[in-house]
Amino acid sequence: MLNRRQFLGYSVLAPTIVNRFLQAGTLQGAADPDQTAPQISAQAWEIHRRAxxxxxxxxxxxxxxxxxxSMGDRKLDGQWDLPRAREGGERAFFLSIFVPEEYYPSRFETRQAMRRLDxxxxxxxxxxxxxxLALDAEDVQRINAKGKMAAVxxxxxxxxxDGDLGILRDFYEMRLRSAQISAHNWDQNYADSCCSPPKSNGLSAHGRDLIREMNRLxxxxxxxxxxxxxxxxVIDISDAPVIATHHGLRSVNNxxxxxxxxxxxxxxxxxxxxxxxxxxEFNYPRxxxxxxxxxxxxxxDTSSIPDQVKGKTIYEVDSLVAPQFPMRGARVPDSVMMAVDDWVAVVDRAIQMVGEDHVSIGTxxxxxxxxxxxxxxxxxxxxxTDAMLRRGYTEARIDxxxxxxxxxxxxQVGQRRA
Incomplete structure (x- = not known):
């Protein structure tokens, strides 16, 4: 069994790059909060290193x-920063530009999205x-070949x-390459969300135009x-395949x-x-x-938000929402806590349904x-990776x-650009 520090010898980076990061202190730093590093099999470390x-x-x-x-500084709180992501083997990631619902009632959402992109x-x-920053799949591989992580x-x-096709094109010029079609958990006029009252029975005519423009771009x-x-x-209308970046199965948790x-x-x-x-919470009903x-x-439940933000400036909304970040998972007793093998069982259920070519990670x-x-x-x-090995997965399926x-x-999506 290998621990985290031993894993550094198996880094996804070339040895000279590893040494440079170690000398700079980016792979070391803050002590582990609350818990010690888990024990992982040597086989899992080796496969994860190559993945x-x-x-x-x-x-x-x-x-x-x-x-x-800075995202480049190791943090004592939360679940992610660049140094810890490196240690976890991440080579690329979709960087979420997230605008909380508190910005919506006063129609600050587009302005806040601009601030977040900047x-x-x-x-x-x-x-x-x-x-x-990566703009296409080739960029992802080129950046990774230099020993860096790629961000999309x-x-x-x-x-x-605001569903505006002109703003969509503007954001594309600002190097946005992926967009979630529905609002986070909020009603909108052109693409119904999972968790708010429907307005369009799916997509409105404008929502269909948005899909076509994203295809063109x-x-x-x-x-x-x-x-x-x-x-x-969306699946019917889009000329290209679509993605659900962070999801679960309703047949597991309804x-x-x-x-x-x-x-x-x-x-x-x-x-x-x-x-x-x-x-x-997505993947373990208990x-x-x-x-x-x-x-x-x-x-x-976002029903109380309009009253909370009424009359506030965008900067006052900033102060209102700031305490929730980084968003931490709930602390739960061991008696109801999911095991990693439980989570992998959900992934495996999807693979059994649709095959190994259509599942991925969106943490x-x-x-x-x-x-x-x-x-x-x-x-x-x-x-x-260790849990997948216990389930009998091959390295090819894990990759x-x-x-x-x-x-x-x-x-595939980038190759379809008009």
């Missing part, structure tokens, strides 16, 4: 936007020795664009947070945020990919029910997932899950 880990959904910069600091680009520039910009909801269309009708119609089997099969039949959110009971409501780190027992943060992704499928999907 191309491409995370389809990370809240990489919420903390830094609201509280300052902040993301500045953070990437400040940390250019560790990470670079993904906006959490098209509501943040070669942008990835993300159906996470969409209603069933929206997901189905909540509207998860995808029903029939839509997963439809998504896969058109070449799409589902990324599994790593948290137990823990979801416990957490919901403790809160006294589901985590989709949602720092976006609120409650992690499996013994998992501290992104450093412990090799626990998943597809960790990044091969997402990289192929990114390439």
């Amino acid at each position: 191309f880990v491409f995370d389809g959904h990370v809240h990489a910069l919420d903390r830094e936007f609201y509280h300052g600091g 902040h993301a680009l500045r953070q990437l520039d400040q940390n250019r020795s560790l990470v670079e 910009l993904d906006i959490e909801g098209s509501y943040d664009l 070669g942008m990835m269309i993300n159906v996470s947070h969409s209603s069933d009708e929206t997901v189905s119609q 909540i509207p945020r998860n995808m029903p089997d029939r839509l997963l099969e439809k998504l896969a039949a058109k070449g799409g990919v589902i990324g599994f959110q790593i948290g137990s 823990e979801y029910e416990w957490v919901t009971a403790q809160r006294g409501k589901t985590f989709f 949602d780190f720092d976006g609120g997932p409650t992690l499996a027992r013994g998992m501290r943060d992104v450093r412990d992704l090799p626990m998943v 597809k899950f960790w990044g091969g499928n997402l990289l192929r999907f990114f390439r």
